[in-house]
Amino acid sequence: MQRMGHFDLESRKGKAPGGYNCPLAESGAPFIFMNAAGQMDDVTTMVHEGGHAVHSFLAHNLPLSGFKEYPMEIAEVASMAMELFTMDHWDVFFSNEDELKRAKIHQLERAITIFPWIATIDKFQHWVYENPQHNEEERAAAWMNLLDEFKIEALDTSGLEPYRQYGWQRQLHLFEVPFYYIEYGIAQLGAIGLWMQYKQNPAQAIDSYIKALSLGGTRTLPELYEAAGIRFDFSPEYIRGLITFVKEEMEKF
Ligand SMILES: [Zn+2]
Secondary structure, three states: OOOOOOEEEOOOOOOOOOOEEEOOOOOOOOOOEEEEEEEEEEHHHHHHHHHHHHHHHHHOOOOOOHOOOOOOOHHHHHHHHHHHHHHHHHOOOOOOOOHHHHHHHHHHHHHHHHHHHHHHHHHHHHHHHOOOOOOOOHHHHHHHHHHOOOOOOOOOOOOOOOHHHOHHHHHHHOOOOOOHHHHHHHHHHHHHHHHHHHHHHHHHHHHHHHHHHHHOOOOOOOHHHHHOOOOOOOOOOHHHHHHHHHHHHHOOO
């Protein structure tokens, strides 16, 4: 991709914001666009989009273009699992031992704390559409109730109510793609499941990863998870097991 000029990574004046991987149908070699700004996010964005790029390469040989359009939940398993797989090699980016450790802990914290936020956003969307006649005050109250339902007890947010009640506005998905957010949670569970497999047997996990992603969109989502050797399971017991695993890994740093 580097040789083909398929990376546009640096931020520059006038460049559009954001980051994405764009599959290119003819060559099969995708294009990665992002805005590196000398921050930790540069690393996670690059490896995240790198996971999408590997997915594009693996699905390229499928005979029909439609087969290469896979559901978002498996697409984000490819990218989020790549974020976790690559952590063992982050010393390429972080030469300072303390910064490397901080970056890894931050990554795992992010992998866990995304769940309560996804739950809050998802439940809020259901409330909004189930109560189409609501007014602004009722909406703010409903949002505050949800924030309380999923809040972390250790966090003191007193005095911030005027700002907190509009916190939902920072989630673009609510405006542009209604009900499209829980997919990230489904994908993150898959990514953690794959990482668990990776920690036990890296070669086998990479094999499973390749096997599942090579199927593109030719199978249902549960079948794709099965091909990756991970469970398509949303039971509290299974989720608790995954989160406990991440916490244990975090304690090793
Ligand atoms: Zn992605």
